[in-house]
Amino acid sequence: xxxxxxxxxxxxxxxxxxxxxxxxxxxxxxxxxxxxxxxxxxxxxxxxxxxxxxxxxxxxxxxxxxxxxxxxxxxxxxxxxxxxxxxxxxxxxxxxxxxxxxxxxxxxxxxxxxxxxxxxxxxxxxxxxxxxxxxxxxxxxxxxxxxxxxxxxxxxxxxxxxxxxxxxxxxxxxxxxxxxxxxxxxxxxxxxxxxxxxxxxxxxxxxxxxxxxxxxxxxxxxxxxxxxxxxxxxxxxxxxx
Numbered sequence: 108x109x110x111x112x113x114x115x116x117x118x119x120x121x122x123x124x125x126x127x128x129x130x131x132x133x134x135x136x137x138x139x140x141x142x143x144x145x146x147x148x149x150x151x152x153x154x155x156x157x158x159x160x161x162x163x164x165x166x167x168x169x170x171x172x173x174x175x176x177x178x179x180x181x182x183x184x185x186x187x188x189x190x191x192x193x194x195x196x197x198x199x200x201x202x203x204x205x206x207x208x209x210x211x212x213x214x215x216x217x218x219x220x221x222x223x224x225x226x227x228x229x230x231x232x233x234x235x236x237x238x239x240x241x242x243x244x245x246x247x248x249x250x251x252x253x254x255x256x257x258x259x260x261x262x263x264x265x266x267x268x269x270x271x272x273x274x275x276x277x278x279x280x281x282x283x284x285x286x287x288x289x290x291x292x293x294x295x296x297x298x299x300x301x302x303x304x305x306x307x308x309x310x311x312x313x314x315x316x317x318x319x320x321x322x323x324x325x326x327x328x329x330x331x332x333x334x335x336x337x338x339x340x341x342x343x344x345x346x347x348x
Contacts, residue, residue, distance in 0.1 A: 135205070135248075135345060135346040135347065135348055136169075136203070136204030136205030136247070136248055136348070137168075137169050137204055138169035138170075138171070138202075138203040138204045138205070139164075139169060139170055139171065139203050139204070139205045139206070139207050139348050140171045140173075140198065140201035140203040140205070140206050140207070140243075140244075141161075141164055141170055141171060141172045141173065141207045141208075141209075142173045142175070142194060142197045142198055142206075142207070142208045142209070143157040143160055143161055143172065143173070143174050143175065143209045144157070144175045144189050144194060144208070144209065144210045144211070144212070145157045145175065145176050145177055145178070145189060145211055145212065146177055146189050146210060146211065146212025146213070146219055146220050146221045146222060146231075146255075147177050147212045147213055147220055147221075147222045148176065148177040148178035148179075148181075148222060149222070150286055150287060150288045150290070151288070151291075152211075152285065152286055152287075152290050152291065152292050152293050152296070153177070153211045153212055153286075153293075154176055154178060154181065155291055155292055155296075156209075156211045156254070156292050156293070156296040156300065157174055157175075157176070157209070157211065158174075159292070159300050160209055160299075160300065160303075161174055163300070163303055163304070164348060167348060169203070169204075169348075170348065171201060171203050173185075173187070173197035174186045174187075175187050175188065175189035175193050175194065175197060176188065176189055177189045177212075177221065177222040177223050179223070188223050189212075189221050189222075189223060189224070190221055190223055190224040190226065190227070191221065191224055191226070191227050191231050191235060191239075192224075192226070194208075194231070194236075194239060195239050195242075195243075198239055198240070198242075198243035198244065199242075199243050201243065203247075204247060204248070205247055205248040205249065205250070205348070206240065206243070206244035206247055206248070206249040206250070207249075207250045207252075207348070208236075208240070208249075208250070208251050208252070209252045209254075210231075210251075210252065210253045210254065210255070211253075211254040211255065211293065211296055212254075212255050213255055213256060213286065214253070214255025214256045214257045214258050214260075214277075215230075215256065215257055216257050216260055216279065216280075217230055217232060217260075218230045218231050218232040218233055218235075218236075218260065218261075219231040219236075219253065219255055219258070219261075220255070233260055233261045233263060233266050236251070236261070236266065237266045240266070240271075246270050247270065248270055248272075248341075248342050248345055249268070249270055249271045249272070250271070250272045250273075250274075250309060250342075250345075251266065251271065251272070251273045251274070252273075252274045252275075252299070253273070253274070253275045253276065254275075254276040254283065254293055254295045254296050254299070255275075255276060255277070255283065256276075256277055256281070256282040256283050257277060257278075257279055257280065257281070257282065258275035258276050258277050258279075258283070258335075259275045259277055259278040259279035259280070259281070259333075259335045260279045261273060261275055262275060262279075262335050262336075262337045267337055267339070268339055269339040269340045269341040269342075270339055270341050270342055271337070271339045271342065272309050272336075272337065272338050272339065272342055272345060273335075273336065273337040274299075274309070274312075274313050274316070274334070274335075274336050275334060275335045275336070276293065276294075276295035276296075276320075276332060276334055277295075277332040277333060277334065277335070278332070278333040278334075278335055279335075281330070281331070281332050281333055282330075282332060283295055283332040283334075284324065284327075284329050284332060285297065294320055294323050294324065294329075294332070295316065295320055295332070295334060297319075297323075298315075298316045298317075298319030298320050298323065299312070299316045301319065302315035302316045302319065303347070306346075306347055307346070307347060308344055308345060308346050308347065309338070309342075309345050309346075309347060310336075310338060310343070310344070312347060313334070313336045316334065317334045317336075320332065320334055
């Protein structure tokens with residue numbers, strides 16, 4: 108057998124051996140605990156985003172969806188009130204392979220505004236959310252999407268991990284746009300929801316969303332919000348559910 112032929116056989120064997128590992132790294136969990144949170148009811152944009160994303164995911168197998176609202180008129184039919192305790196309860200007791208938490212509301216450098224959470228001064232801090240994710244999601248693939256002004260504060264030592272993906276609507280020192288009553292969705296949520304059906308990885312979703320936000324802000328002469336993203340080493344190529 109010639110040297111060239113032997114080299115071809117070795118290369119083919121190495122490629123075939125590596126293929127299952129690559130496929131496994133890029134595949135998504137077959138089941139997800141999904142917690143969708145509208146933190147404020149001063150405008151319908153937040154509940155609108157929760158409802159639309161819930162509808163996009165609801166038809167897929169393996170989805171355990173929990174919706175939380177700040178509108179007292181909407182509670183019931185499985186929809187709980189959006190407080191820190193409510194989010195904690197929505198994450199617990201799940202056998203799903205992955206965790207997805209989507210938070211949309213107003214925000215500040217201290218965290219996310221939860222209108223009905225009087226026990227915690229109406230604020231969900233990055234540190235408190237991190238403790239919930241650690242307790243209920245552990246080392247499972249965990250995706251956190253925070254749509255709010257200053258939401259980049261959720262990308263920091265308190266929330267990063269090799270098993271986590273974090274997408275935010277704005278840098279920690281900037282505001283995001285579109286939360287008025289005249290809008291159906293915030294700018295970031297609208298772009299995210301438009302990009303979602305195209306599938307692919309979470310990185311591709313963020314890139315499409317980020318491009319959309321930048322174009323929308325430019326067209327409307329708004330200041331840049333600069334959406335942010337973090338991709339842990341273990342989930343860098345994770346696919347959307």
